[in-house]
Amino acid sequence: TQLLEQSPQFLSIQEGENLTVYCNSSSVFSSLQWYRQEPGEGPVLLVTVVTGGEVKKLKRLTFQFGDARKDSSLHITAAQPGDTGLYLCAGARFQGAQKLVFGQGTRLTINP
């Protein structure tokens, strides 16, 4: 059973369109991180959200942490081919150990 469910798992859209990726759980997290992974590389951190309801913006990317700290979303405005990649959400639990739990990932393709 996946602790963090990402949807959709695959998304292919045209350049200029908007999209939203969701990351849902029944568990509460102390924080949630979003990573982006390119082929042949390891994941690289995009953002960390910590407070329930928090919204962070990174250029055309908007990240939101749910009020109850159980879910998060990533919204991309006017997607560009350079946004193509695998997007992973990862949650840190309320424990002494800071172990990350990853979602399955969303493979995003932006077509020119």
Add this chain to the structure above:
Amino acid sequence: DADVTQTPRNRITKTGKRIMLECSQTKGHDRMYWYRQDPGLGLRLIYYSFDVKDINKGEISDGYSVSRQAQAKFSLSLESAIPNQTALYFCATSGTGTNTEAFFGQGTRLTVV
């Protein structure tokens, strides 16, 4: 140079063989991790270590072992490789603060035939 270096980058091995994947980091972090990535399953934690004397099992540790040789080095071993251990393996490191970033290596693509 990369902050987290994994060797080898690619490896093909036969069923039943022992194989070691190595990881070194220059971040000066105490915490190191080994993950496995499979299509549709994201990253799953195999083992983690919060300092040189600390080793902990992750969610999928069966069939794997690790050694923390130094603060900067953390190796993963498959004692007797089997085909369903074919996957992309990532080493990562993080600081000790709350909500800290994980820094990943470039991955090792392992194929067991």
